[in-house]
Amino acid sequence: MTQLVFIENGRAVTDSLIVAEEFYKEHRNVLADIENQLKKLDEAGLEEWGVLNFQQTQYQHPQNKQWYPKFDMTEDAFAIVAMSYTTPEAMKMKVKFLEEFKRMRQQLQTAVVDTSQLSPILQLLIQQEQQQKAIIERQDATDKRVSVIQETILQRDDDWRDKLNGMLNGAARRSGGVFRDLRTRSYEMLESRAKCDLNRRLRNLHDRLRESGATKTKISETNRLDVIEADPKLKEIYTTIIKELSIGTLS
Structure with missing residues (x-):
């Protein structure tokens, strides 16, 4: 039986993989x-609330070993x-998740040690230890977040980029157009089709990199293609768009 809720950094959480599996949805x-x-x-x-409650991380696929x-x-x-999941089956599953969250919260509460009967010195030592542990956990969470951000940017699929650039170059030559203009058009098509704002996502990514201590060079080199590649859905849609643009110039 799948564990619906687990403890991560002292908090009860679930993840998108579990939700996809239990609600019978594609991840x-x-x-x-x-x-x-x-x-x-x-x-x-409310972007800060989103960052606190949605923690982006990674998982390794058991078959192809990709992240x-x-x-x-x-x-x-x-x-x-x-x-938004409103079918009768989904309602039952939501109740199961919420009940499991409640159980995990109670488990966390009962795990707290009652120090009221200890001597003042021991209480102080325990308090200091708990504070130090909280600092370490916050730092670990920050380091993990920074690592995920940087790995997402550094782990570029060069073959994918080269293939797309090759198709765009070919389309530009056949149509007598300019590569840069065709690239801009492809971004506009992606924003229209995926209902997204690439410039806003890029600004948010730059902010996260800046907060993580990334160099100015790394931030300046990060572009809209990095934003697309970091999102599997956008990457899939964008690949289709490039193929369409390439095929459209063959006729």
Whole structure:
């Protein structure tokens, strides 16, 4: 039986893979649902809340051993994403998730040591230890987030990029156009088809890199193609668009 909720950094969370499995959805569709909610939170000025409750991380596919993105979600984040799942079966599953979140919260609470009967010195030592542990956990979470961001950018699929650039170059030559103009057009088509704002996503990515301590060179080199490649859904749609542009110039 799949464990619906688990403890991560002292919090009860679930993740997008578990949600996809239990709600019988494609993982990429759950990721799209999460991205959609994060976009709405961003537009509402609640980006910080989104960062606190949606933790982007990675998992290794058991077959091809490649790394792919996933999200850890708090109970509140899960509730926001799952509110659109309204079939009777989905309602039953949401109740199971929420009951499991409640059980995990109780488990965390009972794990807290009662220090009221200890001497003042021991209470102080325990308090200091807990504070130090909290600092380490926060730092670990920050390091993990930074690592995920940097790995997502550094692990570029050069073959994919070379293939797309080759198709765009060929399309530009056949149509008598300019490669840069065709690239811009491809981005506009992606934004229209995927209902996304690449420039906003790029600004957010630059901000996260800046917060993580990335160099100015690394930040300046990061572009909209990095944003696309980091999102499996956008990458798939964009690949289709490039193929369409290439085929369209063959006639």
